[in-house]
Amino acid sequence: MNKFWLLVILALSLACVAAQENWLDLDYATQGNLSETDWPGMCNTGHKQSPIELNAAYATHGPTRLHILNDTVEQPYLALLYNGYVVILHNFTHSIRLSGGMEFRELFYVAEQIHFHCGAEHVLGNVRHDMEVQIVFRLESAASLKEALNQTKGLVMVSVVFAVSNVPSRAMAAIVDTLRGQPLVNESTWKINEMNSIFLMRELYGDIGAYYQYRGSLTVPGCVENVEWIVKAKVQTLTRDQMDTLCHVGGASSLARAHMSYRELQDSNTRQVFYFTESSAKNMQVCWTCVGFIYIILNA
Numbered sequence: 001m002n003k004f005w006l007l008v009i010l011a012l013s014l015a016c017v018a019a020q021e022n023w024l025d026l027d028y029a030t031q032g033n034l035s036e037t038d039w040p041g042m043c044n045t046g047h048k049q050s051p052i053e054l055n056a057a058y059a060t061h062g063p064t065r066l067h068i069l070n071d072t073v074e075q076p077y078l079a080l081l082y083n084g085y086v087v088i089l090h091n092f093t094h095s096i097r098l099s100g101g102m103e104f105r106e107l108f109y110v111a112e113q114i115h116f117h118c119g120a121e122h123v124l125g126n127v128r129h130d131m132e133v134q135i136v137f138r139l140e141s142a143a144s145l146k147e148a149l150n151q152t153k154g155l156v157m158v159s160v161v162f163a164v165s166n167v168p169s170r171a172m173a174a175i176v177d178t179l180r181g182q183p184l185v186n187e188s189t190w191k192i193n194e195m196n197s198i199f200l201m202r203e204l205y206g207d208i209g210a211y212y213q214y215r216g217s218l219t220v221p222g223c224v225e226n227v228e229w230i231v232k233a234k235v236q237t238l239t240r241d242q243m244d245t246l247c248h249v250g251g252a253s254s255l256a257r258a259h260m261s262y263r264e265l266q267d268s269n270t271r272q273v274f275y276f277t278e279s280s281a282k283n284m285q286v287c288w289t290c291v292g293f294i295y296i297i298l299n300a
């Protein structure tokens with residue numbers, strides 16, 4: 001086996017360790033042999049696994065009713081938790097709430113943490129972009145992430161895909177500013193840093209706009225299939241430097257840096273995928289405003 005594959009397997013097993021210890025606090029026992037195809041339980045036997053490829057041409061279209069509240073509020077105790085493999089942003093003091101999406105219209109969700117995959121997990125229109133930021137929302141009525149994992153509609157993941165360009169991301173700048181110059185850490189050492197700069201969640205996505213939605217799973221063991229995925233259709237940008245800092249917390253041998261922190265595409269098993277866009281109701285509103293103006297002008 002060459003070094004590359006060893007790294008891949010190590011990366012994936014570390015993803016499991018991260019999941020177990022800190023990430024999603026899963027009660028999952030890692031038993032050595034952990035190449036992706038050997039992930040146990042649902043990861044192998046499930047029929048609604050994530051990530052999948054998303055394409056508007058094959059999706060059911062509809063209007064968006066999604067609301068995210070408090071995503072422009074400054075969070076005073078926000079912290080970055082990371083090791084050489086994964087970076088997690090957590091400790092939201094003011095709840096950021098999500099509601100209104102199809103399939104969970106009556107339910108409320110709160111943001112629990114945000115993490116980063118180097119190499120996007122969801123493939124958009126045939127392209128695997130450079131990074132995917134996943135905001136984990138748990139059902140508000142569940143006391144913890146762990147409890148939410150055990151409920152049918154326990155989680156909503158809001159995902160934003162990024163591509164490297166010369167236009168920086170403001171949200172990433174706050175994270176990169178906190179990570180830059182920090183000593184490198186290996187995969188078994190967790191560090192926690194308070195944020196140096198103000199991070200506003202809204203700046204990750206601007207507004208959600210058009211998005212895909214489908215029923216899927218966690219992309220780490222145990223791959224629980226209780227996740228409603230919301231994937232923003234428009235790809236955001238970050239700079240090469242921002243990407244490198246974020247994917248480089250573990251130094252030269254960093255596994256994340258090797259772009260290995262994404263799970264391979266899963267079979268969609270003819271699952272229904274929705275593609276929601278700004279409702280035509282909004283366009284109607286614009287239209288009525290227009291009519292209003294014309295009316296005023298005509299009567300002036």
Ligand SMILES: *[C@@H]1O[C@H](CO)[C@@H](O)[C@H](O)[C@H]1NC(C)=O
Binds near residue numbers: 034035
């Ligand atoms: C993992 O374990 C299974 C069965 O225990 C075995 O068939 C498989 O070859 C192992 N994979 C690796 C990569 O060691």
Ligand SMILES: *[C@@H]1O[C@H](CO)[C@@H](O)[C@H](O)[C@H]1NC(C)=O
Binds near residue numbers: 077192
């Ligand atoms: C999380 O926020 C609380 C205040 O809401 C603060 O007391 C605590 O120290 C923070 N924890 C971390 C790990 O930053």
Ligand SMILES: *[C@@H]1O[C@H](CO)[C@@H](O)[C@H](O)[C@H]1NC(C)=O
Binds near residue numbers: 070073093096097
């Ligand atoms: C927004 O945050 C404030 C301050 O923590 C909180 O009182 C309020 O309930 C939050 N709004 C929502 C919709 O969660």
Ligand SMILES: *[C@@H]1O[C@H](CO)[C@@H](O)[C@H](O)[C@H]1NC(C)=O
Binds near residue numbers: 147150
């Ligand atoms: C989670 O659900 C499984 C069955 O689906 C059950 O066996 C287990 O006790 C539940 N755990 C918790 C913490 O509720």
Ligand SMILES: *[C@@H]1O[C@H](CO)[C@@H](O)[C@H](O)[C@H]1NC(C)=O
Binds near residue numbers: 188189
């Ligand atoms: C990781 O770093 C810690 C602290 O620097 C060290 O104690 C530990 O042995 C290292 N582990 C590995 C696997 O390199």
